Amino acid sequence: MNWVSGMQKAIDYIEEHLLEEIDYETVASQSFSSSYHFQRVFSIFCGFTVGEYIRNRRISLAGAELAKTQTRVIDIALKYGYESPDSFAKAFQKFHGITPSAARNGGDLKSFSRLVLKISLEGGSTMNYRIEEKPEMILTGYKARFTGAPYGKERERQEKQLFVTTRAKQWLLRGAKGASSNSNTDMCVITDIDDDGYIFYYALPLDKYERDNMYNTEVTGFEYMKEFGFENITIPKQTYAVFTTEQQPFPTKDYMDIRQKIVSEWLPSTDWLIADAPEISVYYWYPKKEKNKRYIEIWIPIEK
Secondary structure, eight states, X not given: OOHHHHHHHHHHHHHHTTTSOOOHHHHHHTTTSXXXXXXXXXXXXXXXXXXXXXXXXXXHHHHHHHHHOOOOHHHHHHHTTOSSHHHHHXXXXXXXXXXXXHHHTTOOOOOOOOOOOOOOOOOOSOOOEEEEEEOOEEEEEEEEEEESXXXXXXHHHHHHXXXXXOHHHHHHHHSTTSSSSOTTEEEEEEEEEETTEEEEEEEEXXXXXXXXXXXXXXXXXXXXXXXXXXXXXXXXXXXXXXXXOOOEESSOTTHHHHHHHIIIIIGGGSSOEEOSSXXXXXXXXXXXXXXXXXXXXEEEEEEO
């Protein structure tokens, strides 16, 4: 079974059981992959999570049924997986932009169509990558809870917001006089991915002395260091496929394109699956002292 037919079989299973409780392990088994691998590939390829797809399909169909039948709102809510009219009304208005009663009276509705994967001529391009066994790493940084899938425009928006509003924390970690010895590198870690979002860390490797004395007032001279919310993150030993963008002016335009090529071209041609481990992006600023240029390494955790 090839990659496209496996993914489509999983999507077809979701559609056939859309009004039931859907088990992700069973869905993933349709494509002969792990649940974690399936969900990560799905979100990279589609730009939204499996859960978002299911919720959007249900509320789209609920809107169509509400508009063309006289079925009670509570019955439609229960049919599409909502436990109360209030939770249904809230989700309905968020998606359609109108209330269920307005929809019944002829208001404009939004449609979220069924996914159908189409085979097209792709590939024939070169992707530079390497397979690396990374030892256990301890990084120090701070985190934020992001919503949605960890890929695409929503990720870009949230990441930009975090970077712009936490400059002081970045300077303390990697500034010219910061805790890190490398002032030209940022590391971002994605972990704890679920249907509602994921944890995004800005972090750097520090020497043990800096890690151990981050909150030692006799070393830092400040009482308020704990207010910055720095924490240590342990990245387990893991095999990574490392992909590199071109060196280019900020912002790095081909970052998301490479992510999609990884799942649409590289993964299907290998024996690797995405592993249940943190994903890391390493931002290299001003390589070889070239002003306003950078490149990014994308570390995808993999397993056979």
